[in-house]
Amino acid sequence: MMPADSAMTSIVQRIARQALVTFKSPPGLGEDAGKSFMENHNKLKSLMTEVRAADLKLVPRRAKDSSPRAPPYHHGVPPVTYMHICETDQFSMGVFLLKTGASIPLHDHPGMHGMLKVLYGKVRISCFDGLERPSGSTQATPPLPPAQMGALRRSVLRSSAEFTEESGPCVLSPDRDNLHQIDAVDGPTAFMDILAPPYDPDDGRDCHYYKVLPEADVTNTEQKEKQVWLVEISQPPSFRCEGEPYPGPEVCL
Template sequence: MMPRDNMTCLVKKIARQALVTFRNPFAVGEANKAFLENQTKLKTLMTEVRAEDLKLVARKVDSSLISPPHSPPVTYMHICETDTFSMGVFLLKSGASIPLHDHPGMHGMLKVMYGKVRITCFDRVDKPPTATSSSDTPFSPPFQKGALRLSVLRSTGEYTEESEPCMLSPDRDNLHQIDAVDGPTAFLDILAPPYDPDDERDCHYYKVLDPVVDTEAKKTESQNQKEVWLMEISQPADFWCGGEPYPGPEVSI
């Protein structure tokens, strides 16, 4: 690893590599060798980056002690955005969460800058709820089947600045919840392409309901994957995201 004082342009290298990796949407996917090679290069750069490269100062004190009582639990530092990708930093207060949400048709990488996060990841199951009989779900009105998503609890893990990036794809770990653990935390986030409601890439929020109880679920659980029903909900009232200035090197694409 090169000395940190020689890495002032690392965030620019990450942005350029993200552009190369995701600029051709028709070539993005695990079946494309060139994409996988570029994705690996991007992951390597993301693994190297640290808080000081973005001029971030770790907030060791619970932010609730120094912030107004009604300040947002999560804030975002915008670094750059193109039609290809967006990049920025999320900062979570101690005990704050980014609720369970999805990234329709998007790839992403998340690298912790300081603190610790717990990330709980789900994948959708292809079998649609509307194709099941009423006995397949343990729910009755007011739950509407159209609002339910059969999903698999894929993984739960904790990440620190020493961890490799957490990665998601349109089909893998696409739904996840992010919780701050043991204090404030911050992470660098890349999404490709960015959210765009006009292009059917809007953010949806979900609530975990009871696990599925049937033969297929038992088979899945035996493979260390638990099937659950997710219900789409409105953005939780206790979650909102504010903005903060980004203090690091300017990035222009």
């Protein structure tokens, strides 16, 4: 195991160690606990800002080798692949690689923090948050079959922005920007991804997928952020993600 303060320690190792420190316990109640978490979170964000594809020994893929294809995929490679770097009870870290035109559908991160840093290419990230319907609200709901009404969520589109390797990380928390969709823009792309804690269906942290109902816009003109209806759906059949080997520096925790 490399010395913690060694100049030879890879930035990937330093990011993993800082993630462990940051998420070893969730931000607790009280000003001091919240301050400590934010200090560590800012250190992690700073490290993530520095990381580049070369640090993970990633070679940017060419657009002509990265065209999405309908199933069955050419040589069995899906539009999205994942390189696992490490995982603990506190966080998971890896790299997602998207082919040209590929998307990770709108999905949530129940009770989780997250940080995403583009390594090459460009992505568009659209972030939503669920909203509670006001008690006794008479607001009309979209016309859906009764069986689907329980899957309906009133939500707000917080942001839609493009990120490149020169951008800072995209950050999500349990109560802010928690649902997002990620689209590759103008070619293949890759990004490092940290989730804390990791997905765990047995602990109530399963991944759910959604679609926006464009015919059911509920925008309040008095608010700057666009409100919409989302409906929970099964994993889209067009979305498939499989693993591939991680070529970068080993992480020891």
